[in-house]
Amino acid sequence: MEQIRDAIMSGDRSAETYAAMPIPESYRATTVHKDEVGMFEGLKSRDKDPRKSLHLDEVPVPELAPGEALVAVMASAINYNTVWTSIFEPVSTFGFLERYGRTSEFAKRHDLPYHVVGSDLAGVVLRTGPGVTKWQPGTEVVAHCLSVELEDADGHNDTMMDPQQRIWGFETNFGGLAELAIVKANQLMPKPAHLSWEEAASPGLVNSTAYRQLISKNGAGMKLGDRVLIWGASGGLGSYATQMALAGGATPICVVSSPEKADICRRMGAELIIDRSAEGYRFWNDDNTAQNPKEWQRLGKKIRELTGGHDVDIVFEHPGRETFGASVYVTRKGGTITTCASTSGYMHEYDNRYLWMNLKRIISSHFANYREAWEANDLINRGIIHPTLSKTYGLDEVGQAALDVHHNTHQGKVGVLTLAPGKGLGISDPEKRSRFEDAINRFADA
Known part of the structure; x- marks a missing residue:
């Protein structure tokens, strides 16, 4: 592994160098263990500690299948x-690996007693499997997390519709x-050449x-002029939605949980901000069995105060x-609620009168298809959208990094150095970076 790291750090990106480099038999990886799935039984979600379930193990390098690439990972990041x-909710991911393992001979590799996450x-690409023509060893890359087989017609208009659509590192192994x-x-x-390894790794999924x-x-x-309510506007997802709203000529109304x-x-660049901690909204009663519509009304009144009397066109939902x-x-009326997650719980409740009688729409959204992922990455490459990396941990600190995200003590994204020996490495276009330096560092150490 040292030889691989040294070659990457030297700046040599020739295909010959990496193609000739021996691949080690094993590597260090963050894992959860199948025999520990029940370790948090009886605990509330918040009390489940990723530091206890996430392990740093030495695991064997799996065989490379056709159409795959083996990548030397310099940095990664924490997602929800x-x-x-790590807390085995809402279900253990080993069920995903078992089902995937039954689909083909190569998929069997994923059904293991441990799950490499991320x-x-x-x-940098080290090897490619049979049939790969676009990428070669030595190429600097980032990866999106959409894994599909594309054997079914359903996936060819929108790859997210593929019946075998999975999220790499969550529903597959070797993350x-x-x-x-x-x-x-x-x-x-x-x-993106103007970003460090950890900065480049952090935007992918979110x-x-x-x-x-x-x-x-x-x-x-x-569209231009839309008013967009963004929950968790400084977080991993919300920080990108906020930037996109501003770049696209919309007006974000940012909901956050602290003055910081x-x-x-x-x-x-956002101007309209609602601090939930200062406003003290309580949308549910104390026993969490019924909601308080008066609090909905109070939030609506606050939004109209900020917008000059207007309700929002779009709500960017993910707390659930x-x-x-x-x-x-x-x-x-006629607006859109779009949801991609449920970090506070999956069983949503709302008053349907306000939906059907006002012709509102709820749209489900899950990750992105191939084209959307490329377009999103191009926004990063062009400096239209910037990473929101706030803190970076080492590979041996992933449990703490995940706990930060679990308890929402972080801003933006939390990065992890894997093979990279330190922060700030991997920038190959410093001139381009100089144009965006302040924006890149907005979240640093926040």
Whole structure:
């Protein structure tokens, strides 16, 4: 592994160098263990500690299948799906691996007693399997997390509709929180040259997810002038949605949970901000069995105060149960609630009168298709959207990094150095970077 790291650090990107380099028999990887699935039984979600379930193991390098690439991972990042995996909610991910393993001979590799997690990476291609023509060893890449087989017609108009659509590192094995990773070659995208390894790794999942959910015709189809309510506007998803709203000529109304997070939104250029902690909204009663419509009304009044009397055209939803009733209520007549997650609970409740009688729409959105992921990555490459990396951990600290995300103590994205020996490495176009330096560093150490 040292030889691989040294070659990458030397700047040599010739295909011959990497093709001739021996691949180690094993590598360090962040895993959960199948025999520990029940370790948190009886605990509330918040009390389940990823530091106890996420392990740093030495695991064997799997065989490379046709159409795949083996990547030396320089950096990765934490997403909420790693939190879900680590606390075994809503289900254990080993069920995903078992079902995938039954589909083909090569898929059997994924059904193991351990799961290598992580759905982001930035690194260098080491090997490609039979049939790969676009990528060669030595190429700097990032990866999106959409894994599909594309054997069914359903996936050919929108790859998210493929019956065998999976999220790499969550519903498949050999994820990115490791020194090596295996991806389908069509997951690879060019690494933006003006970013460090950890900066380039951090946008992948959330940037693509926000792009489909907010911008794409498959999501809300945001247009110039729209007013967009963004829950968790300084977080992993929300920080990208906020940037996209601003870049697309919309007006974000940023909902955050502290003055510090409000300040981050202002640094991104947002002006309309609701601090939930200061306002004290309580959308559910104390026993969490019924919602309080008066609090929905109070939120709606606050929005209209900020917007000069207007309701929002789009609500960018991802907290789920805690906020969904309020989201449906505050959306304007004919407006759109688009949802991609349920970090506060999956069983949503809302008053359907405010939906059907006001012709509102709820649109589900999950990650992004191939084209959307490429378009989202191109926004990063062009400096229209910037990484929102706030803190970077080492590979041996993934448990703590996941706990930060689990308890929402972070801003933006939390990065992880894997093979990279330190922060700030991997920038190959410093001149381009100089044009965006302030925007890139907005979240640094926040």
